[in-house]
Amino acid sequence: MNQWIDQNRSDIIRFLADMVRIPSVNPWFSNYDPYTTEKEVQEFIAGSLKEMNFDVDIWEVDAEKLKEFKGMPGYYESRPMKDRPILCGRLKGSGGGHSLLLTGHADVVTQGDGWTKRAFSAEIEDGKMYGRGTVDMKGGIAAMIMAVKAIQQCNIQLKGDVLVGTVPDEEAGGMGTLDFVHQRCCKADGAIMTEPTSLEIGPMCRGILWGKIVIPARAGHIEMYQGHFHEGGAVDAVKLTQLFLAQIDQFNRNWSSKKVHPLLPMPCQILVAQIKAGEYPSAFAGSAEIYFDAQYLPADLDEKHRGSKIKKEIEEFVAAVAQTDEWMRENPPYVEWLLDADCAETPVDSSFVTTLIDAAKKVSDQIKVSGVGSHTDMGWYVHSGIPTVNFGPGNPKIAHQANEYIELDEYIQGVKLMASMIMDWCEVTK
Numbered sequence: 001m002n003q004w005i006d007q008n009r010s011d012i013i014r015f016l017a018d019m020v021r022i023p024s025v026n027p028w029f030s031n032y033d034p035y036t037t038e039k040e041v042q043e044f045i046a047g048s049l050k051e052m053n054f055d056v057d058i059w060e061v062d063a064e065k066l067k068e069f070k071g072m073p074g075y076y077e078s079r080p081m082k083d084r085p086i087l088c089g090r091l092k093g094s095g096g097g098h099s100l101l102l103t104g105h106a107d108v109v110t111q112g113d114g115w116t117k118r119a120f121s122a123e124i125e126d127g128k129m130y131g132r133g134t135v136d137m138k139g140g141i142a143a144m145i146m147a148v149k150a151i152q153q154c155n156i157q158l159k160g161d162v163l164v165g166t167v168p169d170e171e172a173g174g175m176g177t178l179d180f181v182h183q184r185c186c187k188a189d190g191a192i193m194t195e196p197t198s199l200e201i202g203p204m205c206r207g208i209l210w211g212k213i214v215i216p217a218r219a220g221h222i223e224m225y226q227g228h229f230h231e232g233g234a235v236d237a238v239k240l241t242q243l244f245l246a247q248i249d250q251f252n253r254n255w256s257s258k259k260v261h262p263l264l265p266m267p268c269q270i271l272v273a274q275i276k277a278g279e280y281p282s283a284f285a286g287s288a289e290i291y292f293d294a295q296y297l298p299a300d301l302d303e304k305h306r307g308s309k310i311k312k313e314i315e316e317f318v319a320a321v322a323q324t325d326e327w328m329r330e331n332p333p334y335v336e337w338l339l340d341a342d343c344a345e346t347p348v349d350s351s352f353v354t355t356l357i358d359a360a361k362k363v364s365d366q367i368k369v370s371g372v373g374s375h376t377d378m379g380w381y382v383h384s385g386i387p388t389v390n391f392g393p394g395n396p397k398i399a400h401q402a403n404e405y406i407e408l409d410e411y412i413q414g415v416k417l418m419a420s421m422i423m424d425w426c427e428v429t430k
């Protein structure tokens with residue numbers, strides 16, 4: 001197997017290059033300029049799968065039917081979804097064994113500024129392939145398809161079915177995955193989401209909340225004596241912000257011993273990312289907004305698989321801070337929520353995860369199992385009953401950057417690891 005992959009290295013790399021050269025930028029970035037090539041990359045994948053004897057189904061999102069998911073993660077009202085197909089291919093196994101879904105998103109983020117390489121040419125230099133989507137996540141999609149091809153080319157018969165699912169609209173929404181899972185979900189006994197993880201096996205991800213603490217205050221001349229606010233004096237929003245920042249530090253010290261997960265190197269925290277206050281130098285700021293990113297763990301999910309418990313904890317914290325100040329007791333600050341991206345976990349000791357780990361160890365003695373600090377779409381699958389891990393080639397920190405690149409040795413290693421995982425989970429006939 002690994003020998004076949006090494007011998008066919010250049011073809012395996014060319015397959016990735018062909019996909020990178022189709023600029024499947026999510027049309028959200030161009031304000032729905034009618035030109036979008038998510039369709040072209042999906043057709044390219046469909047053609048490749050058909051050549052490999054997959055039964056391929058391609059369809060478009062029916063936004064009408066998704067209306068029942070309004071308010072859930074992934075749903076975006078009146079999102080244009082025409083010519084943005086979803087794809088599911090099935091390779092029938094001989095029977096017995098487990099089925100496996102390999103899945104990823106076909107869209108990429110916009111090129112952005114700062115490139116010194118061409119963004120859609122798949123240039124190769126010093127063992128790296130450059131291009132938008134090399135890491136996020138055409139590297140993963142190419143590796144999963146090439147892994148199946150390697151198995152076929154070595155005349156190995158799988159017992160379980162292999163499903164390949166690729167969706168549009170991940171990078172600016174989630175209508176593709178929402179439809180894939182809920183309308184025509186390809187049920188499987190396990191799923192690998194091949195988002196980049198630097199080839200670490202990631203059986204969990206964190207939930208992410210974005211919010212802002214809005215602090216009302218009262219503007220007034222900064223050089224004048226103001227007196228008590230009951231007598232019309234100004235109230236400085238910057239001072240109140242300082243109070244909050246100190247209390248957030250305290251709050252985080254508490255979380256740093258409580259909100260930890262054995263697969264993550266850092267605890268969940270409320271991390272302040274932006275502060276907005278004030279209008280000009282000679283006036284006290286009349287209000288302030290503290291924007292934060294707070295993470296949460298699968299153990300904190302509510303019954304709808306969302307982060308409402310953590311939202312409540314943060315709202316109570318804000319209310320408690322308000323109680324320490326006379327103005328804020330009468331003019332309470334509040335939290336406005338901007339995002340709740342869910343999380344999920346497949347137990348490390350479940351047979352799916354242990355099978356993948358053992359399969360990977362046959363190829364490499366440096367296999368790491370670690371959680372994904374950010375959100376991934378794995379929750380869709382886990383919460384519909386499919387054990388799922390994140391696993392793919394490419395350094396996730398390089399995703400969305402200028403001069404995005406993938407190390408070709410890592411990509412090839414990804415093909416070998418995935419081939420081993422597919423064979424061990426789906427099982428092979430003797």
Ligand SMILES: [Zn+2]
Binds near residue numbers: 105136170
């Ligand atoms: Zn991605």
